Structures are given as C-alpha cells and as structure tokens.
Amino acid sequence: MTSIHHTRDERRSPVTTPAMLAVCIAVALFPNTLRAANEAQEENIVVEGTADNITDSQDQDYSVKTTTTGTKLLLVPRDIPQSVSVISQQRMADQELNTIGQVLDNTTGVSASRIDTSRTNFYSRGFFISNFAYEDMPTFLDNRWNFGDTAGDTAIYDKIEVVRGAAGLMSGTGNPSAYVNMVRKHADSKAFKGSASATYGSWDKQRYVLDLQAPLTESGDVRGRVITGYQDNDSWVERNHNRKKFIYGVVDADVTDSTTLSVGYDYQESEEDSPTWGGFPSMFSDGSKTHFRRGFNTAADWTYSNKDSTKIFANLTQRFDNGWEAKINTMHAEINFDSKLMYVDGYPDKATGLYDASLFQGAWGGWNRGERKQDAVDAFVRGGYDLLGRQHELMLGGSYSRQRNNYDNSFPVNSNYGLMDVGSIYDYNGKLADPTWSDFALYQRDVIRQKSLYAATRLSLADPLHLILGARYTEWSAKYNLERKPDEIRTSKFDDVTPYAGLIYDIDDTWSVYTSYTSIFQPSGQRDVNSNFIDPTTGKSYEAGVKGDWFNTRLTASLSVFRIEQDNVAVSTGTTIPGSGGQTAYKSVDGTVSKGIEFELNGALTDNWQLTFGGSRYIAEDEDGNAVNPGQPRTSLKLFTRYQLPMLPELTVGGGARWQNKTWQDIDNGPNGVKQITQDGYTVVDLFTRYQVTKNFAVQGNLNNVFDEEYYDYLGTYGVYGAPRNFSVSASYSF
Structure with a gap:
C-alpha cells in the first residue's frame, strides 16, 4: 500500500459545546503556563510579525508545501491540474490583510466590486464568486443579502486557498469563478507560547489581537489555543464608524497515536454606524458624470448595520497502519444581520442638486433582519493502493448540508411609499429625520439542502505521467415562499453528476504540464419574473498549463489558459418581480463564454527575498457578443x-502594486437613454517595513495607496470610491 504523507496542518476543523468553550480554553491555558515557561524560554526565537514563532527562514515563506484544495488529495501545488493560489499567514501579516476581503483583493485573478461601505462582491474569470468554504465545508451565498462573509477576520486563519475555475469536485456546485477555502489555526504547540499585537492607523484605527496556546495535559497530547481581538476605526467616508470583536478557541487532542480530535468555537461581531447603501449618484439628470469628494456619505445619521456569526465545528481523523486515513468534519453556523439603511435613487439636477420627486427619485429606506443557519457534515477516506505494479491514490466520501435562511423587512410608512426628500445633494449631510417604520413582516424564507457523494483517484500511468479522475453526484433542493407572501410555498429540486479529469506530465524535476476538464452545475439564488428560482447554470470548464517548482516547493510558478462555456446564466431583466417590493427579476441566457490566460510566481527567490507576482487576462461575452460583467x-x-537585508537582518522592507485596465458599465439614464460610465486603468502602490527590535519584539509600518490614486471601486447607477492614502503602525510581542 502507498502511504499518504500527513502533516500537522491537516489536523483541522472542529465541534464544540457552546460559546463557553473559548473561555474555558483560556482559563485552562494558565495552570500550564509556569510549567511550560521554562521550555518556552529555551525555544525563544525571532518573530516576524506573525502569531507564531518563526523557527527558520522557511516559516516566512509565501509558498506552502502541500494542500488538499481542489481534489481533497494531499498534493504539492505542482500536482494540482488547476490554477491555485494559497495566501500564507506570513503574506497576510506583511500586507496587514486583516479580512478575507482584503486577502481576495490581493489574490491573482480576483477582482472586487465594493457595492457600498458594508458589502463587497468578488469575481474571477468574469463571474461572481459564491463558493466560500471553511476547511472544505461550503456555504451557499446569495449576493442579495449581506451576511458579511468577506469581512471575516483573518487572525484565526493559517492560510486561505483559492482555486480559480470550476471546483465542483470540492463544493458540489461548480461555480466557474473560484472556490475560496479558509483553513483555521490550530493548537499545534506542546509548549506554552503566544503573541500580542497592537495597531494604530489612519482614521483613528485601533486594533488589538492576543494569541495564546499551551498544552492542557502534562504530556502535551491535549492542547488548547485562544485567539481574541478588537478593532475600532472611522473611515475615509464621513460619519462612518466600525467596531468589531472576535474570539476563537480550539482544542486539539491526540486521542491515540493514530487518532486526532479537534473541537472549536468561533464568534465574530461587527457594528457599523452610518453605512452607505449603494453610493453617490454617478450621473446627473442630463447624463453628465458627477464628481463628489471621496468622503461623501449618502447615509442618514440613524442608519446602522450590525452582524454576528457563531461557528461550532469539529473533526475526527483516524489514521491506519496501511497509510489510509478517515476524516469526519462537522460544522454548525449561525449568522445574523440587522441593517437599518437608506439609499438615494435617481439622478439629481446638475445645477441645483435636487431630485425629481414626481419620478419617485430621492431617499428610500429599508430595515432588514436576516438569519442564516447551517448544519453540515462531511466524511471521507483516502489512501494508497497498488494496481498493475504501480502505486496510486484514492479518495471516497459524502456530505450533507442544510441551510435555513430567514429575512424580515420593515419600510418607512408615509403617503408616498416611503420616499424621503433629501433636498439638494450638494447640501446633504445626513441630517434626515428617522421615519416611522412599519411592523416587521416575513419577506423571504428558504431552506436549501445539498447531498453529495464524491470520489477521486490519482493514477500513476508512468513515472512522469499521472491522471486524476473524479466525479461528484449532487442533489440540490430548495423550499421557499414568494416575497412577502409567507403562505405561497414553492419548491425546486435539481441533481447533477459533475465529472473531473486532470492529466499531469512531469517534464523534469522542475517543470510539468497539465490539462483538466470539469463540468459546471451552479444553482442560482436569483429568481425570474414569477419568483421561481432560475434553473442552475450548466456548462464546461477547460484548462491547460505549465507549472514549475524550485527549492523543494519553496518557489512555485504557473501559467495557464482556460475556456469556460455556460448556459442558463442569470442576467437582470431590468424589471422587478410583481409584489416583491422592488426585487429584480432575472432570466437565463445561453452561450456565455469566458476565455483567458493567468500566471503566478510565488515564494522564496532566496532565503531573504519573498515575492508574489501574478496576472490575469480574460474575455467574457454572451451569445450576442456582449461583455459579461x-x-x-x-x-x-x-x-x-x-x-x-543581509547586512541588517533585523530590517525587512517590501511593497507591491495592483494594476487593472479600463472598466465600464452601461446605465439607463432615463430620457437621455443609455449612457456609459467608465473607470480608466489605474495602479495602487503599497509599501511596508518591519524592524525586529529584539528576539521577541517587532514593529511594522504599512503605507497603502502611496500616490493617493483616486478611482471607482464600483460602477453603476451610483459610484463608490476606493480608499485614499492610508497608513498603519503595529507592534507585536511574542513569548
């Protein structure tokens, strides 16, 4: 039998008992502190601003040795026949990437669409990214509602993995954009250690993070870890203020020499005052383009957006003498939002700044509350086997998830359907009276179930040639009501088999070429004019490329070409669903094609020099040749x-740049017809430096958007500006 090489990083995922777990872990850490302190003193080493002590130069690498993302088989990146980016803990620390959204914004081939101060959608290869997973436990996202998935704090994650293209073998629903997997930190130290950091930055940003871990038994077979943090900051957007706090606790136990159990708890909470709902008007009523100061805020002073999320998780790993292993992962998640918001709709007069109330232009309010509950379990086995004199690998598994979504709605009560007069947009300062609100009523409820069976094998056809074959059967169903009609219940049910095939040929010890194919099956959260779910998007995804690997995977490179063909793609009809309160109706279109090329170089050029450099170029069009997104x-x-610096090893310097080409959007400007708003290509430059004052104490400075580039982060009937120049200074201490 062929053994699979396991690392401690594989000991992931978790279940726990209630929220008290994290507190219990923290209490349990300290009785072991004195005993472990002597051991920790012997292990003191240089810290490079991360939560973990750095033992050698490889711990500072931007690359990772192995990953299971894409196939659930433990492989080096070179052996995965798809485009994969893994953002390491060190990379996140250097760039101060404190949210999942900031990580994606700096990931090759991924672009951001910041709808307002609260919501950011991400796209890859021309399509919306809806596949987010927590240690391969996927969550179904509906971009109509804001649960803050991309705002999650990265302090609790060891790395974030992004597979570009369709990943139906992993997620069941093969969205052709990307699959984003968050891998949590675990209690992997048998000695007491920890770190504390404090950050101050632009707009009075204050951030504090504490990370502690220690053995909970004398042998170290049971270990605990707690990570907690708090952040408070204003924004470049006037009157906009944010607060968040989080606590994460995990216990990792070596139950036997071959059995590992992990249980954990994750709670995050955020509050935002005066958030925008959309942005400022992008055009005047005459069709000309507007230009407001970057800090202009269209929100009223009484608006807010609050969210909280709780995740309880567990995994059990059993390793066998023949090299096989079995894993069971479970997760229960509850996420809530409470948002009292206002947006300004329409195009003001250029001379006066006034809106035409007769055309129902002005301010509209909405008070929405939502709850998303998810229960999921995933179980699989993997290992090696002999066939025809060669050694191969096999993975078999199944999963089940149930996601329940509930949304309640209230709206302003007056004689004009909730329309409020903001006066001249030039004089607007948020001083708008809080209207009288209707009673809350059920707006939408749905229950989404997904059942899957999957398998994959890696066949060694010859010493330089490997073939990965796999398939996933998915049954997807939804039960839901019509908007604001709780008694009109409908159901949808779809099933599909998603095949997967990838061929890898090793040219030599450094280079390999690959090709892969998978089908696309993506149920949509969008609905048609009759409020029925749009049929799932289907299609095919092809990819081919070349990959390089140097210095035992410390430096990797990839170059790929891809083609994505889709039918039943949901696009807006420009009309609303009757009785939905303004919900947009969608329709399906066929013949959508995205094709392009991507590259990435990532890792250690030398022991002192780390680099990530990537690029993407694609064209996405529908069957009529119209650009998609x-x-x-x-x-x-x-x-x-x-x-x-070799001559001054205590000092590290660095920086980066993000460049993108021109973007545009066609907008219906009423009597003036369709107008186009554009954003020229632009570059944003960032810098950072870190100085290791002592073995345990380091300071770091980051300067973002060095040249204060002004640009749109969102194009549409309203506009949103990107962040201007800003800085942060942080200090970290490890022990």
Whole structure:
C-alpha cells in the first residue's frame, strides 16, 4: 500500500459545546503556563510579525508545501491540474490583510466590486464568486443579502486557498469563478507560547489581537489555543464608524497515536454606524458624470448595520497502519444581520442638486433582519493502493448540508411609499429625520439542502505521467415562499453528476504540464419574473498549463489558459418581480463564454527575498457578443514582495502594486437613454517595513495607496470610491 504523507496542518476543523468553550480554553491555558515557561524560554526565537514563532527562514515563506484544495488529495501545488493560489499567514501579516476581503483583493485573478461601505462582491474569470468554504465545508451565498462573509477576520486563519475555475469536485456546485477555502489555526504547540499585537492607523484605527496556546495535559497530547481581538476605526467616508470583536478557541487532542480530535468555537461581531447603501449618484439628470469628494456619505445619521456569526465545528481523523486515513468534519453556523439603511435613487439636477420627486427619485429606506443557519457534515477516506505494479491514490466520501435562511423587512410608512426628500445633494449631510417604520413582516424564507457523494483517484500511468479522475453526484433542493407572501410555498429540486479529469506530465524535476476538464452545475439564488428560482447554470470548464517548482516547493510558478462555456446564466431583466417590493427579476441566457490566460510566481527567490507576482487576462461575452460583467477588469496584475537585508537582518522592507485596465458599465439614464460610465486603468502602490527590535519584539509600518490614486471601486447607477492614502503602525510581542 502507498502511504499518504500527513502533516500537522491537516489536523483541522472542529465541534464544540457552546460559546463557553473559548473561555474555558483560556482559563485552562494558565495552570500550564509556569510549567511550560521554562521550555518556552529555551525555544525563544525571532518573530516576524506573525502569531507564531518563526523557527527558520522557511516559516516566512509565501509558498506552502502541500494542500488538499481542489481534489481533497494531499498534493504539492505542482500536482494540482488547476490554477491555485494559497495566501500564507506570513503574506497576510506583511500586507496587514486583516479580512478575507482584503486577502481576495490581493489574490491573482480576483477582482472586487465594493457595492457600498458594508458589502463587497468578488469575481474571477468574469463571474461572481459564491463558493466560500471553511476547511472544505461550503456555504451557499446569495449576493442579495449581506451576511458579511468577506469581512471575516483573518487572525484565526493559517492560510486561505483559492482555486480559480470550476471546483465542483470540492463544493458540489461548480461555480466557474473560484472556490475560496479558509483553513483555521490550530493548537499545534506542546509548549506554552503566544503573541500580542497592537495597531494604530489612519482614521483613528485601533486594533488589538492576543494569541495564546499551551498544552492542557502534562504530556502535551491535549492542547488548547485562544485567539481574541478588537478593532475600532472611522473611515475615509464621513460619519462612518466600525467596531468589531472576535474570539476563537480550539482544542486539539491526540486521542491515540493514530487518532486526532479537534473541537472549536468561533464568534465574530461587527457594528457599523452610518453605512452607505449603494453610493453617490454617478450621473446627473442630463447624463453628465458627477464628481463628489471621496468622503461623501449618502447615509442618514440613524442608519446602522450590525452582524454576528457563531461557528461550532469539529473533526475526527483516524489514521491506519496501511497509510489510509478517515476524516469526519462537522460544522454548525449561525449568522445574523440587522441593517437599518437608506439609499438615494435617481439622478439629481446638475445645477441645483435636487431630485425629481414626481419620478419617485430621492431617499428610500429599508430595515432588514436576516438569519442564516447551517448544519453540515462531511466524511471521507483516502489512501494508497497498488494496481498493475504501480502505486496510486484514492479518495471516497459524502456530505450533507442544510441551510435555513430567514429575512424580515420593515419600510418607512408615509403617503408616498416611503420616499424621503433629501433636498439638494450638494447640501446633504445626513441630517434626515428617522421615519416611522412599519411592523416587521416575513419577506423571504428558504431552506436549501445539498447531498453529495464524491470520489477521486490519482493514477500513476508512468513515472512522469499521472491522471486524476473524479466525479461528484449532487442533489440540490430548495423550499421557499414568494416575497412577502409567507403562505405561497414553492419548491425546486435539481441533481447533477459533475465529472473531473486532470492529466499531469512531469517534464523534469522542475517543470510539468497539465490539462483538466470539469463540468459546471451552479444553482442560482436569483429568481425570474414569477419568483421561481432560475434553473442552475450548466456548462464546461477547460484548462491547460505549465507549472514549475524550485527549492523543494519553496518557489512555485504557473501559467495557464482556460475556456469556460455556460448556459442558463442569470442576467437582470431590468424589471422587478410583481409584489416583491422592488426585487429584480432575472432570466437565463445561453452561450456565455469566458476565455483567458493567468500566471503566478510565488515564494522564496532566496532565503531573504519573498515575492508574489501574478496576472490575469480574460474575455467574457454572451451569445450576442456582449461583455459579461464589464465593470470587472479584463486585465490585472498584482505584485507584492519583501526583502530582509543581509547586512541588517533585523530590517525587512517590501511593497507591491495592483494594476487593472479600463472598466465600464452601461446605465439607463432615463430620457437621455443609455449612457456609459467608465473607470480608466489605474495602479495602487503599497509599501511596508518591519524592524525586529529584539528576539521577541517587532514593529511594522504599512503605507497603502502611496500616490493617493483616486478611482471607482464600483460602477453603476451610483459610484463608490476606493480608499485614499492610508497608513498603519503595529507592534507585536511574542513569548
């Protein structure tokens, strides 16, 4: 039998008992502190601003040795026949990437669409990214509602993995954009250690993070870890204020020499005052383009957006003498939002700044509350086997998830359907009276179930040639009501088999070429004019490329070409669903094609020099040759690097740049017809430096948007500006 090489990083995922677990872990850490302190003193080493002590130069690498993302088989990146980016803990620390959204914004081939101060959608290869997973436990996202998935704090994650293209073998629903997997930190130290950091930055940003871990038994077979943090900051947007706090606790136990159990708890909470709902008007009523100061805020002073999320998780790993292993992962998640918001609709007069109330232009309010509950379990086995004199690998598994979504709605009560007069947009300052609100009523409820069976094998056809074959059967069903009609219940049910095939040929010890194919099956959260779910998007995804690997995977490179063909793609009809309160109706279109090329170089050029450099170029069009999502850049380049000075090893310097080409969006400007708003290509440059004052104490400075580039982060009937120049200074201490 062929053994699979396991690392401690594989000991992931978790179940727990209630929220008290994290507190219990923290209490349990300290009785072991004195005993472990002597051991920790012997292990003191240089810290490079991460939560974990750095033992050698490889711990500072931007690359990772192995990953299971894409196939659930433990492989080096070179052996995965798809485009994969893994953002390491060190990279996140260097760039101060404190949210999942900030990580994606700096990931090759991914672009952002910041709808307002609260919501950011991400796209890859021209399509919306809806596949987010927590240690391969996927969540179904509906971009109509804001649960803050991309705002999650990265302090609790060891790395974030992004597979570009369709990943139906992993997620069941093969969205052809990307699959984003968050891998949590675990209690992997048998000695007491920890770190504390404090950050101050632009707009009075204050951030504090504490990370502690220790053995909970004398042998160290049971270990605990707690990570907690708090952040408070204003924004470049006037009157906009944010607060968040989080606590994460995990216990990792070596039950036997071959059995590992992990249980954990994750709670995050955020509050935002005066958030925008959309942005400022992008055009005047005469069709000309507006230009407001970057800090202009269209929100009223009484608006807010609050969210909280709780995740309880567990996994059990059993390793066998023949090299096989079995894993069971479970997760229960509850996420809530409470948002009292206001947006300004329409195009003001250029001379006066006034809206035409007779055309129902002005301010509209909405008070929405939502709850998303998810229960999921995933179980699989993997290992090696002999066939025809060669050694191969096999993975078999199944999963089940149930996601329940509930949304309640209230709206302003007056004689004009909730329309409020903001006066001249030039004089607007948020001083708008809080209206009288209707009683809350059920707006939408749905229950989404997904059942899957999957398998994959890696066949060694010859010493330089490997074939990965796999398939996933998915049954997807939904039960839901019509908007604001709780008694009109409908159901949808779809099933599909998603095949997967990838061929890898090793040219030599450094280079390999690959090709892969998978089908697309993506149920949509969008509905047609009759409020029925749009049929799932289907299609095919092809990819081919070349990959390089140097210095035992410390430096990797990839170059790929891809083609994506889709039918039943949901596009807006420009009309609303009757009785839905303004919900947009969608329709399906066939013949959508995205094709392009991507590259990435990532890792250690030398022991002192780390670099990530990637780029993407694609064209996405429907069957009539119209651009799909033209508000997203067709060409983008992203670079970030760090260099530790040999003559002064305590000092590290670095920086990076993000460039994208021109984007555009066609807008219906009423009597003036369709107008086009554009954003020229632009570059944002960032810098950072870190100085290791002592073995345990380091300071770091980050300067973002060095040249204060002004640009749109969103194009549409309203506009949203990107962040201007800003800085942060942080200090970290490890022990």
